[in-house]
Amino acid sequence: DGGITQSPKYLFRKEGQNVTLSCEQNLNHDAMYWYRQDPGQGLRLIYYSQIVNDFQKGDIAEGYSVSREKKESFPLTVTSAQKNPTAFYLCASSISPDRGVEEKLFFGSGTQLSVL
């Protein structure tokens, strides 16, 4: 089945440690996004990428890094510089507007990151 897979479902980070959240899609989508959701709040954009080997900062990129070496994959690294990383992280993807088809958006099931 086509979709977006995020792993792990739960992740714990120790002080000063970098951790990487995985996001893989087999939908042949061009654009991918990372969002952070804090309890009782909306989604804030961390990073997004519209094509391979290119990505842009969102509203809260500090303390995070991404890569887009393959169309299917958009991993997010939470670095030690992110002082308040505890949150629910959602990955999403959408087809490129250039493809001339109706816009569709899909979300993964999320990763809950907590600090030990």
Place this chain on the structure above:
Amino acid sequence: AQTVTQSQPEMSVQEAETVTLSCTYDTSESNYYLFWYKQPPSRQMILVIRQEAYKQQNATENRFSVNFQKAAKSFSLKISDSQLGDTAMYFCAGMMNYGGATNKLIFGTGTLLAVQP
């Protein structure tokens, strides 16, 4: 600046009744998409309905419909015959500058809807 605003943090409705969730947005772009997403306790984001800005006709999906007022930059969601399974957080979102270099999806802060039996 491109923004999406939901001014109702929480709402409640009786089962089988109708409820309307409000959303306003701000963009200077002419080509954009608007969405309503549902997030139940499982936290999976589920697309409820979407509206292309160039279409004047309001989108409808079964019990869900929107009132899209482009001039007023308003995009409200109406849920008819509310069911207990509709209890969830609802997010309004916009993909502004669609097709442009800065195309990205922006979310509102959400409205928590409780359907009462």
